[in-house]
Amino acid sequence: MEIKNILISLLFYLLSAFGISLTIKSNIGVSSFNSFNVALSNITSIKVGTITTIINLVFLIFCVLLNPENRIKNYLLMFIALVFFGVIINIFLYTLFESIIFKNYFLRIITFIVGTFFAGMGTGKILKLGIFKFPIEYFCILLSDKTSKPFKFYRYSIDITCVLISIFISLNFKLPVFVREGTIISLLMLSGIISWSKNQ
Template sequence: MFFYLISAFGISLSIKAAVGVSSFNSLNVALSEVTSLKVGTITTIINLSFLLMCWFLDKNRSWKGYLLMLSALLCFGSVINLILYNILIHVSITAYIPRLLLFVTGTLIAGFGTGQVLVLNYLKFPIENFCAQLAERTTKSFKYYRYLIDIVCVSLSLLLSLTFRLPIVVREGTLISLFLLSSVIAWSRKLRLVPEELPLAEEQAGSK
């Protein structure tokens, strides 16, 4: 859960930078502008939609696992709202280079947190889980479905921005995120900061 929320913190920073956002978040930000709902709230709604679809596709579903993911998603959106609309609400960065650095920092933090969530494998991100479920049932790969969702998110974001004459959030940050985020996640997945099992001495002490 800690690393899940670390990822949410990084996403918040990348959105605050206002130089573009990742493919999935571009749709969240655009919908937030159209509906006047907070970005974290939109993120939670969309993630819950994917979680529900995963529930119907998952042959080995467990209430415990899905309730845990539900709790994580609610916290995930709440952290984004807390940082964007409370902690950073009065922070204004006008110069381009500091904004770009803030975006890169946020992307690095988000990628690190995401990688740790994946390597621990206690919680799953709904979109990735949804793509994995589809890949198991079709001839298409996980990568195919994941990129397809990115394309759909970017297309809908651009459509909303142009239709409602809103600022376009698919910008240079989107391209940076496309290459940087996946690299950081891959690097983070090679790290195991939390031991997979307790040392024998601790297990024995715990049993006593």
């Protein structure tokens, strides 16, 4: 049963990666965390999926340091899922979607909303299955358990930090600003979709 759930979880990772790729391709801004990833990708020329994997692996290392008692198998599964996630994002963005350009603004908005829905639904189902933990959320849970601050304090702090760094990179390196209307749409939609999908 666990093998089956692992495969299903990876399928939902694929769905989430597909959704994230659509939001990036729509070019109206991205979620707070992805705005950081996209900005870093632009200044380093490293693909967005690879950057996403690297940043998540950094948080995974923090999780290991905060909770070394967790089973090594759990961390290994998280590592495999993160690499898979980044690779799939790269495949969508740089191969399957490479030649697609959304010139119509209304179509870009619709594409972003659809992408946010798929990303949120995939994430919610992964959380429901419980096989994989997301390093950032798990890191915030561990910090919350060890301090007097609640989970949402640390999670929002990371989001705000990502947005600020993304804006700084954009302004300092004269890049497009990736914190835009899509960021607001994501803020309004994503958590609700994840919660709905998790409870289905």
